[in-house]
Amino acid sequence: MQKKYVVLVAVLLMAQAVFAQLKYVNLNVSMNGGYSQLIHKTDFQSTPLESLYDFIIDLPQAKDLTWQEFLDAYEIKDRFWQPRMGFSAQLTYRDWPIKVLGEAMSSSSSYTRASYAVTMGLGKDFYISDSTWYFSFLGGYKYMIKDFGFGSNTIVNSVGRKESREDLAQFFGPQGEPIGRSSGDLFSVRVGFARTIDWYYRWSVGVEAFYELDLTDKLVRNSRMTVWGGQIFMRYKFFGKNVEPNRYYPNPGGGRRN
Numbered sequence: 001m002q003k004k005y006v007v008l009v010a011v012l013l014m015a016q017a018v019f020a021q022l023k024y025v026n027l028n029v030s031m032n033g034g035y036s037q038l039i040h041k042t043d044f045q046s047t048p049l050e051s052l053y054d055f056i057i058d059l060p061q062a063k064d065l066t067w068q069e070f071l072d073a074y075e076i077k078d079r080f081w082q083p084r085m086g087f088s089a090q091l092t093y094r095d096w097p098i099k100v101l102g103e104a105m106s107s108s109s110s111y112t113r114a115s116y117a118v119t120m121g122l123g124k125d126f127y128i129s130d131s132t133w134y135f136s137f138l139g140g141y142k143y144m145i146k147d148f149g150f151g152s153n154t155i156v157n158s159v160g161r162k163e164s165r166e167d168l169a170q171f172f173g174p175q176g177e178p179i180g181r182s183s184g185d186l187f188s189v190r191v192g193f194a195r196t197i198d199w200y201y202r203w204s205v206g207v208e209a210f211y212e213l214d215l216t217d218k219l220v221r222n223s224r225m226t227v228w229g230g231q232i233f234m235r236y237k238f239f240g241k242n243v244e245p246n247r248y249y250p251n252p253g254g255g256r257r258n
Contacts, residue, residue, distance in 0.1 A: 026240025028090045033233025036210075038108040039079040040154055040179070044071065047155055047178050047232040066115075075160025082157065083111045085229060092240075099123035099138050107149025108227045109157060115147040119188050131244040133195050134204070141190035142212060144225060149225065150182040180221030187213045194235065203243045206233045 011060010044050070053070050056062050065073075075100065075187040086105030092098065100120045128134065153176060159165040194206025208231055213223040 024094045024241075026067075028092075028235050028240075029236040029238050030088045030090070030233045030235040031086075032088060032105065032208075032231045033085040034083070034208075034229055035079050035081055036084050036108050036227050036229025036231075037079055038154070039226045039228075040109075040158070040223045041078045041226075042154065042158070042179055044076060044078075044155070044158075046222070049076070049155060074164050076158050077160060078158065080157050081229075082106075082108055084108065084229065085111070086114075088233075089238075091205045097122050097124045099140075101138060107147050107153070108225070109147065110149035110153035111153070113147075113149030113153060115149065116142055116145040117147075118145065121188070122191075125243075127243050129144045131196065131201060133193070136190070136192040136194065136206075136208070138188070138190040138216050140188060142186040144182075144184045147182045150223075150225065151179055154179060162233065179223035184214055184216040184221065184225050186225060187215055192233075194233075201244055202237045203257060205233070206235070207232050 017255040053065075053067060056070065057065050066204060075116065084106050085104065088103045088105070090102075091100040098121070101118065103117045103119070105113045105115055105117075119140060119142040121138055123136070123138030123140070126135045126137075156165055156169050159168055179240075188210065189212075190208055190210045192206050192208035194204045196202075196204045209228075210230070212226065214226045216225070
């Protein structure tokens with residue numbers, strides 16, 4: 001019984017220490033929208049497209065069709081653009097140059113599907129001009145928890161011809177994982193520029209460029225999740241210490257400092 005009390009006291013002391021540090025934690029939430037290019041570099045002959053090719057060359061009028069001619073006819077590429085939209089949440093502690101970023105975004109393979117990821121690395125916001133403007137940076141490891149668009153949608157959206165794309169969408173359907181698992185390990189770099197827009201330094205709007213290199217072992221999944229692009233965002237500091245005091249004169253009537 002005495003041992004249980006010792007453990008309970010230790011847990012309570014640890015919890016108290018953790019709660020005492022919460023006042024130093026900063027949480028920013030963002031609404032994002034932009035465009036990105038997925039560079040998946042898929043070997044299409046290892047996908048269901050091979051079955052479609054085999055079906056076509058069995059037709060008398062297409063028996064001499066080569067694989068490359070088949071790819072050219074359907075305008076099949078190993079990269080394509082998609083709109084992106086969604087939300088993100090960023091955690092920092094004190095002024096430490098470390099950021100943790102969680103994302104719930106539309107997939108880079110299909111804007112109608114969701115993807116979930118978390119990134120942790122070195123990063124910081126650098127404020128200028130009385131903290132009205134700031135640069136942001138983050139570089140580190142990104143784990144793609146699940147990309148629900150990566151797979152059949154990746155193959156279909158690699159087809160350049162709209163009519164063929166619609167036909168292939170019905171041909172493949174949402175089957176399995178035709179190009180491997182929809183999670184992965186990436187190296188991520190983000191650079192942004194933004195402006196605070198309220199008197200309390202809580203709201204800001206800006207633009208951000210990003211590049212994410214897929215590091216997943218090719219024995220696990222040959223197709224890549226490498227992506228690059230840009231987005232605009234609206235960000236709100238949900239809790240945490242402001243970089244500057246509120247933009248008010250110290251008088252009841254208020255008024256901006258500058």
